[in-house]
Each structure stands twice: as structure tokens, then as C-alpha cells.
Amino acid sequence: MKFGVFIDKLTLAIFFEVNAITELIFGFVTHSLSKDLGEFCRHRKKQTVNFDDVLLVARKNDKIKKSLKEYQKILAEVGDKE
Numbered sequence: 308m309k310f311g312v313f314i315d316k317l318t319l320a321i322f323f324e325v326n327a328i329t330e331l332i333f334g335f336v337t338h339s340l341s342k343d344l345g346e347f348c349r350h351r352k353k354q355t356v357n358f359d360d361v362l363l364v365a366r367k368n369d370k371i372k373k374s375l376k377e378y379q380k381i382l383a384e385v386g387d388k389e
Contacts, residue, residue, distance in 0.1 A: 347359075347364065361375060
């Protein structure tokens with residue numbers, strides 16, 4: 308097999324893997340995540356999703372929750388500077 312053909316096949320395989328992962332993430336965000344965010348929002352009797360709703364969705368994953376809280380602090384600091 309020529310090197311160029313090998314690279315083409317490898318590139319195609321990587322493309323299909325990335326495409327599959329993208330579809331999986333898109334499906335999760337558009338179906339599961341959006342439904343959960345909407346439910347938390349409705350439970351608060353509000354019409355707008357806020358950061359607390361996102362933290363509730365992430366409550367079972369400590370790493371993601373920690374990252375989101377750090378991001379929330381950064382947003383607060385930036386907001387204070389403006």
C-alpha cells in the first residue's frame with residue numbers, strides 16, 4: 308500500500324469517528340440536556356434557563372461541576388471589572 312493511500316484511509320477513518328462523536332454529543336445536548344434544563348427551569352417557575360439550572364444538570368459529575376463553578380467565578384470577575 309502506498310503511503311498516500313494509507314494517509315487517505317486513515318484520514319477517512321478519523322473523519323467517521325469524529326462525525327460519530329459529534330452526532331452523539333449533538334443528540335445528547337438537543338434531547339437529554341435540553342429536556343433536563345427545561346425541567347429544572349419549570350420547577351423554579353421561570354421561563355429562562357440560568358447557570359444554576361446548568362449546575363443542577365451537572366450535579367452527578369464532580370469534575371464537570373467543579374469546572375462549571377470555576378467558569379462561573381471567572382464570569383463574575385469579568386462582570387465586576389466592566
